[in-house]
Amino acid sequence: MSYLHPGLPKPVPAPDGLDAPFWEAAREGVLKLQRCKACGQWQWGPEWICHNCFSDDLEFVEVEPRGRIYSYERVWHPVHPALKEQGPYLIVLVEFPDHDNARIVGNLLGDPEQEVAIGAPVRAVFEHHPDDEPPHTLVHWTVE
Amino acid sequence: MAECVVVFRALAQGQFGRFGQGPRRNVIAGDTAHTVPYGLMSAGQMFAMKVKRFMHDHGVEQPALRAISLASYHHAQNNPRAVMYGRPLTEEKYDNSRWIVEPFHLFDCCLENDGAAAMVLVSAERAAEVEHAPCYLLGAVSGSHHRAGASVHNAPDYATSAFKTVAPRLYDMAGVGPDDIDVLQSYENFTGGVLMSIVEHGFCEPDGCNEFFVKDNLIAPGGKLPTNTSGGNLAECYMHGLGLNIEAVRQVRGASTSQVPDVDVSMVISGPMVTPVSCCIFGSEATL
Numbered sequence: 001m002s003y004l005h006p007g008l009p010k011p012v013p014a015p016d017g018l019d020a021p022f023w024e025a026a027r028e029g030v031l032k033l034q035r036c037k038a039c040g041q042w043q044w045g046p047e048w049i050c051h052n053c054f055s056d057d058l059e060f061v062e063v064e065p066r067g068r069i070y071s072y073e074r075v076w077h078p079v080h081p082a083l084k085e086q087g088p089y090l091i092v093l094v095e096f097p098d099h100d101n102a103r104i105v106g107n108l109l110g111d112p113e114q115e116v117a118i119g120a121p122v123r124a125v126f127e128h129h130p131d132d133e134p135p136h137t138l139v140h141w142t143v144e
Numbered sequence: 145m146a147e148c149v150v151v152f153r154a155l156a157q158g159q160f161g162r163f164g165q166g167p168r169r170n171v172i173a174g175d176t177a178h179t180v181p182y183g184l185m186s187a188g189q190m191f192a193m194k195v196k197r198f199m200h201d202h203g204v205e206q207p208a209l210r211a212i213s214l215a216s217y218h219h220a221q222n223n224p225r226a227v228m229y230g231r232p233l234t235e236e237k238y239d240n241s242r243w244i245v246e247p248f249h250l251f252d253c254c255l256e257n258d259g260a261a262a263m264v265l266v267s268a269e270r271a272a273e274v275e276h277a278p279c280y281l282l283g284a285v286s287g288s289h290h291r292a293g294a295s296v297h298n299a300p301d302y303a304t305s306a307f308k309t310v311a312p313r314l315y316d317m318a319g320v321g322p323d324d325i326d327v328l329q330s331y332e333n334f335t336g337g338v339l340m341s342i343v344e345h346g347f348c349e350p351d352g353c354n355e356f357f358v359k360d361n362l363i364a365p366g367g368k369l370p371t372n373t374s375g376g377n378l379a380e381c382y383m384h385g386l387g388l389n390i391e392a393v394r395q396v397r398g399a400s401t402s403q404v405p406d407v408d409v410s411m412v413i414s415g416p417m418v419t420p421v422s423c424c425i426f427g428s429e430a431t432l
Contacts, residue, residue, distance in 0.1 A: 009180050011178070019177070044296055045175055045298060051291060071197040071303070075245045076245060080168070091184050093297050102298065104178070105178055133170075
């Protein structure tokens with residue numbers, strides 16, 4: 001069961017491997033963000049250097065898969081053939097207050113016409129596609 | 145140094161591909177792997193969450209966005225060149241129009257069309273020799289702010305048109321301030337970007353948007369800040385903003401179809417919410 005109709009491009013790790021630990025962890029149902037080993041700064045999306053201290057010594061660290069809604073949008077007009085019969089859907093930008101307010105994009109599960117509150121606490125829901133080619137996992141969110 | 149520069153833009157989307165469509169392939173990697181699989185892939189979808197957050201932070205209501213669209217369509221009715229000439233917009237028509245992505249209705253989004261536009265830039269000395277009334281470039285800047293390009297929607301200052309650091313440099317270079325601007329062209333990819341651009345160029349306080357953004361304030365000839373007087377990207381022609389620069393020159397020359405009286409200082413704010421951004425100010429001979 002997927003939130004969006006199948007047929008959108010599936011995520012694969014970047015050819016340079018930068019975000020591979022994120023996607024591999026997601027397949028295990030674990031949320032990882034990037035942290036600088038030198039200064040401890042959290043960041044997202046993944047980068048080769050720390051935006052705070054410019055160290056290139058970074059690691060992917062498991063975080064509690066909980067955050068709060070920083071912003072959201074309800075999409076009505078499909079811009080991809082796979083979504084032609086989708087109807088409205090919700091995209092959320094989730095921030096992690098305990099991790100330097102790093103933010104991640106995902107879908108908000110539940111009624112697509114639900115009222116959404118900026119600031120509401122959410123937790124991650126992993127949507128696994130082990131039989132897809134290539135197999136992958138999407139990280140969605142649901143209001144706590 | 146070039147003596148004469150032609151700036152041009154031409155669009156033929158039928159032959160070369162439309163904007164606003166998502167990628168059609170099996171897999172995706174890199175920054176967009178963190179957005180596209182969630183259905184976030186068009187320009188409107190990239191900007192809607194910035195505008196939503198700005199509206200949340202400052203209590204901005206939908207009619208403020210609507211006023212920007214109404215002003216553009218109002219001006220287009222005077223402009224026979226406009227794609228939307230003869231197709232006026234009312235509050236009711238806006239309110240009943242379909243959502244593209246909240247908070248953008250259909251009429252909050254720029255057009256998709258073919259077209260072409262060009263400007264000729266020469267020195268002031270040379271301009272004096274040509275038959276058209278010269279219009280002078282008083283200032284032009286471009287730039288960005290801290291980590292404005294951070295991927296996956298992680299710019300620390302997120303709900304912004306990205307002009308906070310750029311606008312002060314423009315006013316400084318041109319030697320004018322917001323109160324001196326007679327008429328404004330402000331790039332409408334989406335109305336929400338216009339709203340934040342106008343705020344960040346000092347015309348309106350962030351918390352004063354609901355009062356400032358009413359149609360009467362934004363229309364020529366008598367509005368407080370006549371804006372997008374050709375119909376702009378929403379209703380004249382989406383020339384990726386070059387049409388706005390040309391309209392700014394028309395205003396200085398007295399040649400607009402929605403002319404503001406006695407224009408000396410005419411401003412253009414280019415595409416907001418991306419990075420880097422740019423803006424410029426044109427002036428009449430009296431401003432030199």
